[in-house]
Amino acid sequence: MGRLPCCDESGLKKGPWTPEEDQKLINHIRKHGHGSWRALPKQAGLNRCGKSCRLRWTNYLRPDIKRGNFTAEEEQTIINLHSLLGNKWSSIAGHLPGRTDNEIKNYWNTHIRKKLIQMGIDPVTQRPRTDHLNVLAALPQLLAAANFNNLLNLNQSVQLDATSVAKAQLLHSMIQVLSNNNTSSSLETHHTNNNLFGQSSFLENLPSIGENLYDQTQSLSHIVNQPLDSFTSPIRVVAHQDQNSIPPLVSASPDESKQTQMMVKDKEILRHTDHTSNPSSTSTFTQDHQPWCDIIDDEASDSYWKEIIEQTCSEPWPFRE
DNA sequence: AATCAGCTCAACCGCCTACTT
DNA sequence: GAAGTAGGCGGTTGAGCTGAT
Missing domain, CATH: 1.10.10.60 (Homeodomain-like)
Known part of the structure; x- marks a missing residue:
């Protein structure tokens, strides 16, 4: 059921619009509305196809365009x-x-x-593009990208978000590496929100993993070697034999249940798009994992890591579901 | 000043869907 | 139900602009 493109009709002008053409189109639509786009060009005295007129109007000439x-x-x-x-x-x-x-x-x-x-985020899935084997080697680039965005300072709040994403991704990637390296036991969380600091397997397994990284990331292992008991987190941890990978940081995969995704994301959108919404509607990320921030405040000596984790705790998680 | 490369964005192209005949 | 039409949408293009060399 094909048809010829409307602009195939010979003699119709293509390309950039002139101010005169714009004026003709505006005048006509103001007087008569657009009606049938196909009929409009003749009525308005334009040597254009209707499609071109519609596009010009909707994308450029419409009075309510910001x-x-x-x-x-x-x-x-x-x-x-x-x-x-x-x-x-x-x-x-x-x-x-x-x-x-x-x-x-x-x-x-x-x-x-x-x-x-x-920032190392897949623009399609908005998941971190995690290469488990090379993630540590990629740390400098991740941080450089994040810091570079800050330096640009084009849009401060957005840059902050971008930075926090990069930093959180960095931490998440490290967590995944650590978790995947440990094959002796695995854990599953019964916490309702699996996110960066809900990675209970990470916490549980760290004593055996931490020593490998201790020399390189002393402050991080300092943090993560905290006994689980010292956390007041509501996370409940149980042993599990078959699951040796942590939940994803974000779950934007198109493979997932679309309905669930839609339901969750609808809430997220409402929270972000309603600029006049209740200011007390704090991110669940912050609420659920405040103990992490508290512990870090008390224990972390390395100001750099502290800053990363603090920001991650305190800022809304842009891509989390 | 000239050239080049990269970026931006208006406009086009072709496909899809809804509606009409 | 099939064919035809119009509008809408997403992907792509290319002219013009800008900054670097």
């Missing part, structure tokens, strides 16, 4: 919505008044996507 740079909130909203909807640009645009799907798509491809890649 121009200029994206705000930090808008960027965060785009990231959140993209994690839920994927490349459904028109749906994403529906949550951003005044922004067009085309504009959002361009912004994603030229700015956000690049930024995520730079």
Whole structure:
């Protein structure tokens, strides 16, 4: 059931619009509305196809279009919505008044996507691109990317988010390496939220792992060698024979149950997109894992690691479900 | 000042879906 | 139910801009 593209009709102009053409289109739509886009060009005296007119109007001439740079909130909203909807640009645009799907798509491809890649985050799944074997070797790049983003200082709040993501990813990657290295026992958490600091297997196994890393990351092993009893975390840990990998830091995999994903993410979106929402709606990440932050405050001597973990604890987790 | 490379974004292309005949 | 049409959407392109050399 094919049909010829409307612009195949001979003699129709293509390419950039002139101010005169813009004015004709604006005048016509103001007077008559767009009606049938196919019929519009003739009525408006334009030598364009209807499709071209529609695009010009919706992406550029519409009076309610917001121009200029994206705000930090808008960027965060785009990231959140993209994690839920994927490349459904028109749906994403529906949550951003005044922004067009085309504009959002361009912004994603030229700015956000690049930024995520730079931070080692897969822009498609928004999961950390974890290479378990080389993660430690990649630490300098991860941190450099995060710090570089801070230096750019283009958009402070977004940069902070980006930095925290990179740092959290770094920690998560290390956790995964540590966890995977330990084959003697494995653990499963019954905690309702599996996230960075809900990695109970990490905590439990550290005494045997920590010595391997002690020389290189003394302060980290200092932290993680804390006896589990010293934590007031509600996490309950049980022994488990077959599970030797920790839960993923994020669960944005398209393979997962879409319904569950949608339900969870809907809440997430609401929290991020409703800028006037209750300010007391703290991230569950922070709430659930405050004990970690407390312990770290008390015990961590290395200010660098302390800073990383503090930020991770205190800032909303942008991509977590 | 000239050239080049990389980036941005408006516009196009082709496919898909909903609706009509 | 099949065919035709229009609008919408996402992917891609390329002209123009900008900064580096």
